[in-house]
Amino acid sequence: MKKKVLVTGGTGYIGSHAIIDLLENGYDVVCVDNGINSDPSSLEAIKKITGVSVPFYCIDLCDRQESEKIFLEHTDIDGIIHFAALKAVGESVEKPILYFRNNLESLINILDLSIKYDVKAFIFSSSCTVYGDVSQSPVDENTPWQDAASPYGRTKQIGEQIITDSLKHTKVKSILLRYFNPAGAHPSALLGESPVNPPQNLVPVITETAIGKRNQMTVYGTDYPTRDGSCIRDYIHVCDLAHAHTLCLKHIFLDKQSQQSDTFNVGIGNGLSVLEIIDAFEKQTGQVLNYTKGARRPGDVMAIYSDYTKAKKILGWQPKYDVNDIMRTAWEWEKHRSKSM
Numbered sequence: 001m002k003k004k005v006l007v008t009g010g011t012g013y014i015g016s017h018a019i020i021d022l023l024e025n026g027y028d029v030v031c032v033d034n035g036i037n038s039d040p041s042s043l044e045a046i047k048k049i050t051g052v053s054v055p056f057y058c059i060d061l062c063d064r065q066e067s068e069k070i071f072l073e074h075t076d077i078d079g080i081i082h083f084a085a086l087k088a089v090g091e092s093v094e095k096p097i098l099y100f101r102n103n104l105e106s107l108i109n110i111l112d113l114s115i116k117y118d119v120k121a122f123i124f125s126s127s128c129t130v131y132g133d134v135s136q137s138p139v140d141e142n143t144p145w146q147d148a149a150s151p152y153g154r155t156k157q158i159g160e161q162i163i164t165d166s167l168k169h170t171k172v173k174s175i176l177l178r179y180f181n182p183a184g185a186h187p188s189a190l191l192g193e194s195p196v197n198p199p200q201n202l203v204p205v206i207t208e209t210a211i212g213k214r215n216q217m218t219v220y221g222t223d224y225p226t227r228d229g230s231c232i233r234d235y236i237h238v239c240d241l242a243h244a245h246t247l248c249l250k251h252i253f254l255d256k257q258s259q260q261s262d263t264f265n266v267g268i269g270n271g272l273s274v275l276e277i278i279d280a281f282e283k284q285t286g287q288v289l290n291y292t293k294g295a296r297r298p299g300d301v302m303a304i305y306s307d308y309t310k311a312k313k314i315l316g317w318q319p320k321y322d323v324n325d326i327m328r329t330a331w332e333w334e335k336h337r338s339k340s341m
């Protein structure tokens with residue numbers, strides 16, 4: 001019997017790539033999203049790539065009663081991957097209540113339902129933002145948390161605590177995946193990051209500038225004490241990240257996880273600066289980027305990259321793509337989506 005997985009936030013960037021990886025690895029998938037930052041066109045792309053039409057619910061997970069309908073119609077959900085959340089660091093600084101309400105209410109509802117309907121595995125999209133403004137990298141899962149640099153980061157810190165506390169005395173096992181900086185697109189160029197709201201993440205801002213949707217982009221902060229003054233991050237290809245979720249489910253379904261909850265970093269363990277990323281993009285694509293150097297952005301940490309030894313050892317996860325693949329696939333996707341607009 002195929003295992004069934006509910007993917008929340010499944011029409012979004014990472015969720016849609018995770019759905020492909022799940023389908024390719026023999027899972028049945030149900031998708032829910034309220035469309036606040038995506039649209040169901042990603043499900044059409046998933047169908048083109050995999051041949052599968054994924055059942056879809058357009059529901060706000062902050063509405064518990066509506067959300068329960070999914071479980072009443074699919075009584076055999078074995079696992080949940082909870083991607084649904086608002087994710088823009090800058091916006092969360094301006095609208096903290098929106099972020100706390102959306103990200104925490106939806107989480108509490110889906111957790112409550114996962115307990116009520118005997119789900120076996122709960123995978124949570126956490127983030128390296130839980131570590132806050134760290135003084136040293138690489139960070140491993142035991143690196144102590146600093147104060148969250150933004151309300152968004154705080155929702156991930158609180159979210160992790162809510163999950164471990166709520167599931168402690170239940171049969172639902174959880175994995176908290178701390179993503180570093182997901183980027184790039186599906187190699188088919190049919191699927192990639194396509195947010196409803198203007199992207200704040202670096203790579204889509206780069207590709208939108210290169211294609212002419214933006215006249216110019218800004219590098220926020222070039223006076224940090226880093227090798228070239230710009231922020232350093234750990235960029236991980238979205239398909240590598242997607243596969244980590246499939247491995248987490250397998251780990252729990254095969255009863256390999258003894259503890260109730262576990263945590264893994266998912267990054268490639270290599271810190272690259274914003275200016276190095278721009279350089280990699282220009283070299284990979286032959287484009288010349290129109291950018292300017294601006295002030296630091298509130299909520300940004302100076303430098304962070306991962307130690308992912310634990311995910312490699314326990315989940316058998318290993319990234320396959322590098323920064324050049326990220327730039328190439330992101331650019332192919334940008335050209336594809338601009339053509340179809």
Ligand SMILES: NC(=O)c1ccc[n+]([C@@H]2O[C@H](COP(=O)([O-])OP(=O)(O)OC[C@H]3O[C@@H](n4cnc5c(N)ncnc54)[C@H](O)[C@@H]3O)[C@@H](O)[C@H]2O)c1
Binds near residue numbers: 009
């Ligand atoms: N992309 C990143 O840089 C990054 C880094 C670390 C962690 N994360 C986390 O990974 C997850 C997925 O991120 P993404 O990049 O795919 O973002 P995304 O915005 O593309 O996807 C999130 C999806 O959740 C949906 N959503 C939001 N609130 C909802 C609600 N109340 N009910 C139903 N659907 C709702 C949105 O419409 C969107 O499609 C998020 O939890 C995010 O915080 C992302």
